[in-house]
Amino acid sequence: MTLADYMAEARRAPFGYGPARMHCLRLITGAAAAQTGRDPAAPYAGRDVTEAAAAATLAAAGGIVRFAAGAFRTAGFARTREVREGDVALVRFAGEVIGAVRWRGAWWAKGAAGLARLADDQVRLVVAWAVVR
Numbered sequence: 236m237t238l239a240d241y242m243a244e245a246r247r248a249p250f251g252y253g254p255a256r257m258h259c260l261r262l263i264t265g266a267a268a269a270q271t272g273r274d275p276a277a278p279y280a281g282r283d284v285t286e287a288a289a290a291a292t293l294a295a296a297g298g299i300v301r302f303a304a305g306a307f308r309t310a311g312f313a314r315t316r317e318v319r320e321g322d323v324a325l326v327r328f329a330g331e332v333i334g335a336v337r338w339r340g341a342w343w344a345k346g347a348a349g350l351a352r353l354a355d356d357q358v359r360l361v362v363a364w365a366v367v368r
Contacts, residue, residue, distance in 0.1 A: 273312070321366050
């Protein structure tokens with residue numbers, strides 16, 4: 236699957252937790268899987284069926300950054316400071332740390348309002364992973 240195909244699916248998927256829904260972490264793990272076949276979220280499949288269950292998983296891991304870092308490391312993705320098209324990251328946006336995909340020259344994130352392009356001047360990179368090199 237291409238990144239463009241995946242992002243089209245992400246645009247159609249309703250926001251949320253559970254089957255056929257997507258939240259910001261599922262957006263970035265899914266983008267990595269679509270491009271490489273390696274899914275950082277595979278060990279957690281079926282566990283984030285509610286927002287409360289997802290919050291408990293993140294809390295047990297020590298927060299969103301530690302959770303994502305462990306999941307991406309286990310799946311064989313390296314951190315990067317030189318972000319390229321198709322890479323994924325945790326970014327700080329509007330006071331929150333969220334998952335985002337670098338696509339079409341911008342950061343894109345999934346939220347309650349759908350898939351949205353984030354304004355570069357309002358995004359601060361927290362940690363990024365090189366997806367295709």
